[in-house]
Amino acid sequence: FDSMRLLDSDDVILEQDGKEAKRDIVQFVSYREFAGRPMAELAAATLEEVPRQFLSYMREREIQPNPPLQAATAAVDVGEGKIINLPRLVLSAEQRRDEAERRKADRARRRPDKQLSKPLPPPLPSAA
Numbered sequence: 001f002d003s004m005r006l007l008d009s010d011d012v013i014l015e016q017d018g019k020e021a022k023r024d025i026v027q028f029v030s031y032r033e034f035a036g037r038p039m040a041e042l043a044a045a046t047l048e049e050v051p052r053q054f055l056s057y058m059r060e061r062e063i064q065p066n067p068p069l070q071a072a073t074a075a076v077d078v079g080e081g082k083i084i085n086l087p088r089l090v091l092s093a094e095q096r097r098d099e100a101e102r103r104k105a106d107r108a109r110r111r112p113d114k115q116l117s118k119p120l121p122p123p124l125p126s127a128a
Contacts, residue, residue, distance in 0.1 A: 067106075 015021070027049045034042040058065075072088040072095070 027046060029042065029045045031042070034045070073085040074088040075083050076086050077083050
């Protein structure tokens with residue numbers, strides 16, 4: 001387990017053959033330290049570094065999060081001349097089509113170098 005502790009480089013960046021590690025991707029947690037304690041504490045200690053590691057990875061590659069989803073709303077008459085906006089639960093076919101087109105355009109903007117829809121290969125000849 002001493003080797004595992006070395007891999008969990010919380011304090012020092014690991015280096016091998018003159019190359020430094022980009023991130024600390026190992027989280028060593030000694031099970032013995034959590035014996036008899038709630039399993040949630042072990043889980044929390046094990047997962048503690050995941051958010052920081054994830055953000056480091058995304059920043060290094062300049063990957064931006066998707067924009068927040070905009071909830072569709074509908075004006076609902078609740079009586080006495082009062083209208084409130086509530087989340088729209090069911091989208092019309094036209095709204096679903098528009099949303100699909102918007103998502104497709106967003107994907108194309110984020111990945112212009114990748115072909116989004118490749119043509120299907122011709123079918124194989126039948127063995128009849």
